[in-house]
Amino acid sequence: MTVYRERTVHVTTLRATIDEVWAYVSSREAQVKHDPRMVRIDVIEGQWATIGSRMVTTGILDSGEHHTFESELIAIRPPESYTTRSWFPDGHVTGTHQFRQVGGEVEWSHQIDIETRSLTWIERVALRSTRRGRERSTRRTHEQDVAAIRHALEAMRSEAP
Numbered sequence: 001m002t003v004y005r006e007r008t009v010h011v012t013t014l015r016a017t018i019d020e021v022w023a024y025v026s027s028r029e030a031q032v033k034h035d036p037r038m039v040r041i042d043v044i045e046g047q048w049a050t051i052g053s054r055m056v057t058t059g060i061l062d063s064g065e066h067h068t069f070e071s072e073l074i075a076i077r078p079p080e081s082y083t084t085r086s087w088f089p090d091g092h093v094t095g096t097h098q099f100r101q102v103g104g105e106v107e108w109s110h111q112i113d114i115e116t117r118s119l120t121w122i123e124r125v126a127l128r129s130t131r132r133g134r135e136r137s138t139r140r141t142h143e144q145d146v147a148a149i150r151h152a153l154e155a156m157r158s159e160a161p
Helices: 018-025 028-034 121-129 131-158
Strands: 002-014 039-044 054-062 065-078 080-090 091-102 105-119
Touching: 002 121, 002 131, 018 028, 018 091, 018 105, 018 131, 028 039, 028 131, 054 080, 105 131, 121 131
Parallel strands: none
Antiparallel strands: 002 105, 039 054, 054 065, 065 080, 080 091, 091 105
16 A cells, blocks of 8 residues: 655746735735635634644535635745645645746746545556546636636736725
8 A cells, every 4th residue: 555646736927926916815805805716714723824824715616515625824935935735534735836926927836736645556546547537627726716816916906096
């Protein structure tokens, strides 16, 4: 029995400054207000945007159902990066977001690492056989994330005094 690991990386550019992107990323109020998939983010341990803080996020799935998940902020380096970890029954997901100013745009790199408990060989085969579906789902979610942050940046600019 061995642990199963999977990594996905998405890189996108945003027409913004790193400070504009970080203003959105660091504000749970802005995320809830401007991302139609987001219902609420509750801090259940620690303080928002501090290492070790834990949040419960409630969002809306494509099906219209509400979905909640708990995550912990495990690293943060404003305004360049942050990393969260979420758990599922057989393992955890680590998501690292990195931002880099490149001229008039911000390069946003999002790396997702999945690690499971030790699996039997048949469980590993089953996971490998469904990898493409997970990659499509991850790509679709990333596209939704990009659309949400682009919309939020535009909205926040129009609200600025």
